[in-house]
Amino acid sequence: MIVCSCNVLSDGDVRKACGSKAPPRTAGQVYGCLGCSAQCGRCARTIKKIMDEALGACAAGCAICPHTGNLLPARAPDRS
Numbered sequence: 501m502i503v504c505s506c507n508v509l510s511d512g513d514v515r516k517a518c519g520s521k522a523p524p525r526t527a528g529q530v531y532g533c534l535g536c537s538a539q540c541g542r543c544a545r546t547i548k549k550i551m552d553e554a555l556g557a558c559a560a561g562c563a564i565c566p567h568t569g570n571l572l573p574a575r576a577p578d579r580s
């Protein structure tokens with residue numbers, strides 16, 4: 501389904517961009533990944549929604565993410 505009529509981007513294009521090694525964090529970065537830029541901007545909210553679905557927990561921008569290779573922090577010593 502076409503989600504950006506200005507750049508003729510499909511939801512599949514957006515999902516593919518989100519599957520890259522360095523996934524985009526913003527809708528603007530999705531345009532860049534796909535070799536274009538925002539024109540009217542009406543699709544930005546839809547692109548962000550697709551990104552959130554595709555990236556799952558990573559879309560929250562967490563500092564600890566197994567998808568990015570970040571390691572879990574050391575556990576605090578048990579003081580009980």
Ligand code: FES
Nearest residue numbers: 504506539540543
């Ligand atoms: S519909 Fe995507 S920039 Fe216009």
